Amino acid sequence: MSNLIASTAPRARQLTHEEIHEIEHEKTHYPYPQAVGLEALKIVQKYQGWVSDESLLAVAAYLQIPPDDLEGVATFFNLIYRRPVGKNVILFCDSVACWMLGCDSLKAHITKTLGIEYGQTTTDNLFTLIPVPCLGDCDKAPTMMVGNESYRNLTPTSIDQIIADHKAKA
Numbered sequence: 001m002s003n004l005i006a007s008t009a010p011r012a013r014q015l016t017h018e019e020i021h022e023i024e025h026e027k028t029h030y031p032y033p034q035a036v037g038l039e040a041l042k043i044v045q046k047y048q049g050w051v052s053d054e055s056l057l058a059v060a061a062y063l064q065i066p067p068d069d070l071e072g073v074a075t076f077f078n079l080i081y082r083r084p085v086g087k088n089v090i091l092f093c094d095s096v097a098c099w100m101l102g103c104d105s106l107k108a109h110i111t112k113t114l115g116i117e118y119g120q121t122t123t124d125n126l127f128t129l130i131p132v133p134c135l136g137d138c139d140k141a142p143t144m145m146v147g148n149e150s151y152r153n154l155t156p157t158s159i160d161q162i163i164a165d166h167k168a169k170a
């Protein structure tokens with residue numbers, strides 16, 4: 001008897017030429033293809049904005065890695081986004097040096113200003129807020145990144161300005 005119920009399980013999508021080209025380039029830096037898993041996920045995320053189940057399955061199939069193993073890599077590395085994110089991802093440092101210099105009150109300020117908590121995205125899809133361990137700028141704490149830009153010696157006023165600047169660019 002044929003199965004008339006369509007499966008809703010995610011299926012691997014087709015990787016784009018650009019993604020394949022960059023993954024192939026990364027492979028030249030590693031001794032075996034499976035070691036490229038994390039870099040391949042970063043490449044997919046660069047083009048797609050996040051890593052959907054379909055993308056993860058595509059990378060796993062391409063590199064011949066068990067999907068569960070690749071999922072483990074994605075889960076361990078918290079800068080691989082497994083859900084859609086906003087246009088600007090705010091990586092907010094909440095490690096020791098930033099904590100000693102008041103990142104808790106700044107976190108309260110930014111969450112109140114944006115109306116979101118860690119892991120959430122604003123309703124206008126402009127900002128996603130993610131806590132991260134030390135950004136390597138402890139002598140200029142408190143710090144955060146928005147996209148590839150670093151912001152140091154944060155204050156409530158500078159945070160307001162950074163948010164306003166990114167809204168203006170939207």
Ligand code: FES
Pocket residue numbers: 093094095096097098099133134135136137138141142143
């Ligand atoms: S603890 Fe925040 S930059 Fe190091």
